[in-house]
Amino acid sequence: MVLKRISCAANNYAWGVPGSKSTVAQLAGEAVKDFAVDEGVPYAELWMSTHPKGPASFWEDKTALSEHIKNTDGSDLGxxxxxxxxxxxPFLLKVLSVNKALSIQAHPNKSLAEILHAKDPAHYPDDNHKPEMCVALTDFNGLCGFRPARETVGFLNSVPELAILLGEKAGQMIAAKDDPVEYPKALKSGFAALMNLPKELISAQVAKLVARINSTKPDDVEADLVLRLNSDFPGDVGIFVAYFLNYIKVAKGEAMFLKANLPHAYLSGDCVECMACSDNVVRAGLTPKFMDVDTLVDMLEYSPNEADSFKFKAESDDGQVKVFNPDIPDFSLEATSLKEAGKRALPGTGFIFPSLLQNYC
Structure with a gap:
């Protein structure tokens, strides 16, 4: 196989890290042809793919990677x-630099993706699913999956603003907290009620919550997160969603796998993502973009789990190569660390991870 250098695509979103502080911008200097960093612009994502939203091309002749694949025998793919x-x-590889919270979101499975794409292709551009593997390049935090019942019920008892918004739904969740069959039903009912409340009610309770936190100054992660989210998205329903979803910390080199119908929101840090080739996202908070609350509420799996259960263990790790192999056919991800100068033969299992990332892995 002859290796050819490709030029990737750098995307600017409001949640990215500004200018040359962004890992995406630093990598784009060598991964995007004719790239020049603008210190006033947030750099959020570096895409390595054939997806039309951020297609790669060959460095020398600017031939699109998708055209090369289409017009050859496909042997490069294996x-x-x-x-x-x-x-x-079949996959899309990204590097992310996260400065502000991404939206409260989930990705549809294949059958739902096909339905959403047929019904609303403008907002759901692909008929494909989008399972994601996230490997942290720096310490990385996010919200992921529904918290254990004891935690959310604990917040219903200690955060009066949340209990007021949920009303009788809060009581149902508290009553069902020790029942593994009834609690997921009560959780879905409570979450749906919260997500469908009028904006003015949410905003009023956020204001009371923020005022109480500023007055009492509790020393906990959730209080700090509420203040941060309200600073970026004042009065947003996603501020209360933080009491439903696990706060997860992923250390450099660790991974988590985001399957279909799993609610999540990245908060800060740098990571590599590998996913099925799709840009389908169902959003319902912490975003100025299109939100589809009904679809999100209906599609989610309401299974409470511990935060660490969403971390994904490498299938093998020899000190230089970690293999992350989720139970899907679209991709497997290898993270290679070169500890010292020299050469290393990589197995011919697919496209080679860019060497310019080696210092971050």
Missing amino acids: KNVLEKFGKKL
């Missing part, structure tokens, strides 16, 4: 990919 997906690159 036999397994050709048999399963045809002449298509």
Whole structure:
């Protein structure tokens, strides 16, 4: 196989890290042809893919990677990919630099993706699912999956603003907290009620919550998170969603896997993401973008779990290569760390991870 250098795509979103402080911008200097950093612009994502939103091309002749795959025999993809997906690159690789919270979101499974795409292709541009593997390049935090019942019920008892918003739904969740069958039902009912409340009611209770935190100055992660989220998204319903979802810390080199229908929101840090080739996102808070509350509420799995349960263990780790192999056909991710100068032969299992990332892994 002959290796060719590609030029990737750098995307600017409001939640990215400004200018040359962004890992994305630093990498784009070598990964995006004719790139020049603008210190006043937030750099959020570096895409390595054939997806039309951020297509890669060959460095020398600017031929699109998708066109190369289409117009050749596809042998570059390998036999397994050709048999399963045809002449298509089945995954999308990204680097993210997160400065502000991303939206409260989830990704649809394949069947729901097909329905959403057929109904609303403007907001759901792909008919594909989007499972994601996230490997931290720095200490990384986010919200992921529903908290254990004891934690959310604890907040219902200690955060009066949340209990007021949920009303009788709060009582149902508290009553069902020790019942593994009834609690997920009560959780869905309570979460749906919160997400569908009028904005003015949410905003009023956020103001009371923020005032109480500023007055009492509690020393806990959730209080700090409420203040931070309200600073970026004043009065948003996502501020209360933080009491439903796990706060998760992913150390450098650790990974988490985000399957379909799993609620999440990245908060800060740098990571590599590998996902099925799709840009489908169902959003319902902490964003100025299109939100689809009904779809999100209906699609989620209301299974309470511990935060660390969403971390993903490497299948193998020899000190230089970690193999992350989720139970999906679209991709497997290898993280290679070069501890010292020299050469290392990489197995011919797919596209090679850019060497310019080695200092971050």
